[in-house]
Amino acid sequence: MELETCIRERRSVRRFTEEPVDHATIEKIIELARFAPSWKNTQTSRYYVIEDADKIARICEEGVMGFEGNQKTLAKAKQLLVLATVNKRCGYERDGSFTTSKEDRWEMFDAGIAAQTFSLAAHSLGVGSVMMGIFDEKKIAEIIGLPEGQSVSCLLAFGYPKFMPDPVPRKEVSDLLTYVEPAEE
Numbered sequence: 001m002e003l004e005t006c007i008r009e010r011r012s013v014r015r016f017t018e019e020p021v022d023h024a025t026i027e028k029i030i031e032l033a034r035f036a037p038s039w040k041n042t043q044t045s046r047y048y049v050i051e052d053a054d055k056i057a058r059i060c061e062e063g064v065m066g067f068e069g070n071q072k073t074l075a076k077a078k079q080l081l082v083l084a085t086v087n088k089r090c091g092y093e094r095d096g097s098f099t100t101s102k103e104d105r106w107e108m109f110d111a112g113i114a115a116q117t118f119s120l121a122a123h124s125l126g127v128g129s130v131m132m133g134i135f136d137e138k139k140i141a142e143i144i145g146l147p148e149g150q151s152v153s154c155l156l157a158f159g160y161p162k163f164m165p166d167p168v169p170r171k172e173v174s175d176l177l178t179y180v181e182p183a184e185e
Contacts, residue, residue, distance in 0.1 A: 001124045010120055011167070013128025014073045015051060020051065021079055021127050032121035036114045039106050044086040045114035045153075048144055049079060056080050058143050059135075059155075067134040070155070077157040078181030081118065081129075082140060084150040085111050085116035128161035 038044060046157065050056055060074035068153045070139050074080065091106035093099055098105065137152035 002059040006120055006124050007181055008108050009164075011128070011165045012102060012130040013129050013159075013161045013165065014157070015162040015167075016077060016128065016157070017162055018078070021159055023029045023179040024077075025125055025127065028125060029118060029121045029127065032124075033114060033118040036117035038110045038113070039090040042086075042089045042110075044090050044107060045088065045111060046084040046150060047118070048082040048084060048146070050082060050144060051079050053078075055143060059140060062136075062145060063139045064132070064135050064155075070134055073132065073157050078159055078172060079157070081156040082144055082146070083115055083118070083154040083156060084146055085153045087149050087151055107151075108153060115154045115156060124159055127158055128159065128164070129156050130158050169173075180182055 019179075026049055033047070034043070036045065050059070056074055056077060058078065060071050064070035064074065078168075085107045088096075090106075090110050091098055091100060091102060091104050096168070098104070102109075115131050119131065122129045132155040135152070135155055138156070140146070140152045142157075
């Protein structure tokens, strides 16, 4: 699939077929996602695939803060990716100080890049996904047994799409782009 086509056609998919994505395909998606750029190449993203129906149900019941949209998606999902981040590496110098005024918030930027790279790689292989941001990260960490020193950054339900959602309206480039003129000397 051409990159431009992949970007234009990728949609948030919330309804999946009963067929689980095989492990070889998941590994191919992660093989591609691992090339997502990260702060000083720290590569702090970690990918946890949940296939246990009981764990997914528990996340649905206890882990998404009662958000109905996520509950509806998870209730039907056969597979869930928990994207985690290794703490205290991204945005830090070796002495523990911060490199930028963003301080430790840069790790969420890297996690966002990793999530989007995962989603585009999945789409290129015929796998749909949806990023879910409303969740209780401590509860999710407890449910999946996340190792100490990592934090949950994002949940992504994924699977083979039942159908591809219609495109949603997008803002025009002219609404998004501003050229900053050079200063006059």
